[in-house]
Amino acid sequence: MPEISNLGRLFAARRIELRLTQQTLADLAGVSRYSVQALERGSGGIKLASVIDIADILGLRLHATNESE
Template sequence: MGEVEAVGRAIRAARKEAGLTQRDLADLAGISERTVRAIETGTGNPALAAVAAAANVLGLRLVAE
């Protein structure tokens, strides 16, 4: 599994654990539901700022190595 997919899986797991729908997360992060779907599935090319916003809402940290 690639890094992009791993980030998406972590965001999806944290969202579900928090009891949020993709729409809820999108609203809280200020991004579109379509972008949340793209992040979680590792498809498309969502902006890093969008990924960071979703992660931040869920209390996750993105670390660049």
């Protein structure tokens, strides 16, 4: 799924820009470092609520659209 890997790269780049380690981000979000790694690799296995929490910490917003419109 290329969209997930693109999202992962965006999250990783923003984390690095903010000078946060994966462990620090995980601690702030209340998730494991494995979850942050999975998100950044785009390999899935992370709850949507955790993705939203991590996005919020990174100052990112997720946006959903209806493809049929």
